[in-house]
Amino acid sequence: MQETPFCLSVGHLLPYCMSDSNTTDFTNPSTFILLGIPGLEAAYVWISIPFCTMYIIAILGNFTILFIVKMETTLHGPMYYFLCMLAVTDLVLSTSTLPKTLSIFWFNSREIDFSACLTQMYFIHCFLAMESGIFVAMAFDRYVAICDPLRYSTTLTNPLVAKIGLAVLLRGGMFILPYPFLARQWPYCRTNIIHHSYCEHMAVLKLACADIRVSSYYGLFVAFLVTGLDVFCIALSYTEILRAIFRLPTKEARLKTFGTCVSHLCVILTLYIPALFSFLTHRFGHNVPLHFHILFANMFLLVPPMLNPVIYGVRTRQIRDKLLRLVTHKGMKVFSWCSGSQTEFHAELVGDIGLIPLP
Structure with a gap:
């Protein structure tokens, strides 16, 4: 009896077909199909x-932040x-x-190499x-600047900032x-079709024809240990910051x-809430x-990269003024720094983004 092929047809696109024997014979396919x-x-x-608009804004906004901070030596500070x-x-x-x-949307380019898929999985979750x-480091920076400004400098x-950055990277x-090492060891003998637009950890593991509880439990462990601890530290820092804000003398400054x-x-919640939703779903x-x-x-891989340059960059007066000078080609300096201590410098810096009023 002739074998009937299993086909997946997507709208007007050419079908992806694979015989029943193929769904049970291969173990680690050379490619996945997104x-x-x-x-x-x-x-x-x-x-x-x-999608493309948000990506362009994210690329331009973040490169602008990097360029302005590199060119303006007065911005070479922890924040x-x-x-x-x-x-x-x-x-x-x-x-x-x-x-x-976008290549899937525009060119129907659905195939992704097995190793490239695992690499994409690693980069997504590593950089998340x-x-x-x-975010924890930035919350700590604000906490010290507002709640203990005299000891900020x-x-x-700078050595501590470098150590924090290295710790974040290594962690x-x-x-x-x-994640990728465990995913690589599982046999994938059901299908190589990923019901997703990228190689998300659990979306890939669901294709394995093996007991994946080790990977699943480790993912839960990382989510609750890393993300849970980070959310707790951020909440603790902002609780102390808000207490300091409500002690400010005027209603206008508090608002x-x-x-x-x-x-x-x-902005922080736009990362954590969709990530938690995707993880639990x-x-x-x-x-x-x-x-x-x-x-x-x-959305949670596009919206935060688009919003972060606006919220953390454009609303900061020093970055905004430097950007305006670059756009208008004016060479006149629009701000100057006091010749005081590093603490006074950062108090002014934080005051400009509205976290603490200037005296």
Whole structure:
């Protein structure tokens, strides 16, 4: 009896076919096939427009932050070093997924090499962990500057900032390293079709025809240890910052600084809430529509890299003034620094973004 091929047809695109024997014979396929967003194939062109727009804004915004901080020596301080770390992380995070996603939308380029898929998986989760760590470092920077400003210059020195950056890098790299190594050892004998637009950890593991509880439990461990600890540290820092804000003498100063803190916290939540939703949906959300889940999973890799340069960069007066000078080609200096201590420098710096009023 002739074997009937198993075919996956997506809208008007050519079907991806694979025989029943192929679904049981291969173990570690040479390539995976990314479906993109199943069910929304007819809207790929329209979906690609906001995706591409957000990606362009993220690229331009983060490169602008890096360029301005590099060129302006007066911005060579701890707060701006953390901004640069965040910009680099956002660039890698968005670039690791969106070019491939757009190639699916525009050119039906769905195949991805097995090793490239595992590499993409590693970069996504590694830089998500790094971004979370940088948010903790930035929250600590604000805590010291606002709650203990007299010790700021002796606490956050350049060597300490470098050590924090290295710790964030090593923590993300080491905790996520088991992801691809564990994924590589599983046999994939069911299918090589990934129901996602990128190689998300659990989306790949679900294709394995083996007991993947080790990988699943390790993913839970990393999520609750790394992300849970980071969220706790950020919440603790901002609680102390808000207490300091409510002790300010005037209502106007309290409202201004509270508004800025809220905008910063909203950016942080745009990373954590969708990431948590995607993480839990893969394990427990069997009734969540697949296209909604995948759209949400793409948003938390695009929205924070797009918003971070605006919230943390453009709203900072020193970066905004330098950008305006570059755009208008005016050579006149629009700000000057007092010849006081590093503490006074940072108090003015933080005051400009509305976290503490200038005297």
